Amino acid sequence: MKIKSITITLFLCSVLHNMQAQETAAQKRDEKTLERNYYGNRYRMVNNYINFGIGYARAIGRRESFPVGIGYNFHIKKTFFQLGYNRSEMPILWGSYTRNFLNDLHFAFCIRNETKVFNVAYVMGVGKAWGLKDNLGFNTFSAYAEAQLIRKIYFDVGVGLNLFVNYNREYPTGGIRLDFFLSSSYQGKINSQ
Secondary structure (H helix, E strand, O other): OHHHHHHHHHHHHHHHHHHOOOOOHHHHHHHHHOEEEEOOEEEEOOOOEEEEEEEEEEEOOOOEEOOEEEEEEEEEOOEEEEEEEEEOOOHHHHOOOOOOEEEEEEEEEEEEEEOOOEEEEEEEEEEEEEEEEOOEEEEEEEEEEEEEEEEEEEOOEEEEEEEEEEEOOOOOEEEEEEEEEEEOOEEEEOOOO
16 A cells, blocks of 8 residues: 555656746746636636535445535646545534544645636545544545536536545545535726726
């Protein structure tokens, strides 16, 4: 398992290193001014966003659960990343505590394609998983992946589906979530000059 985690980490580092290109001052200036006009409003093209939701998941060899998750998707230059948290069960919300649960804190690389109507993102990274399995605590590393398909209601607000997998040696799980999307792209009204 350690060799797989090291291999995945090295692969992600090499991909990130290769994607970082030297940008000129003009390219940086253009990135800041890239805007899209939509229904009389200005929206930034390269922006950060938050996705959060609740769904259905199944741990391998275990019962179903209703996980919750949140992800902060941010960019450095034109490369996107995600810092996220998932919890496999929320007994406070549902009142059924099963004594088996998974917490996952992950950092991931994100490939994103955004249009006026859709936000599609593929996320892959590493994380730290901890929780309870058969009344015994565990703490291990994990590999995390997700695919987001968001239908925008407005340019910066949307709802959609999120397929996710958390692979670790103690409590591997996968599922689907109904996610809400909030972005920081709104820049104000178009000046009527």
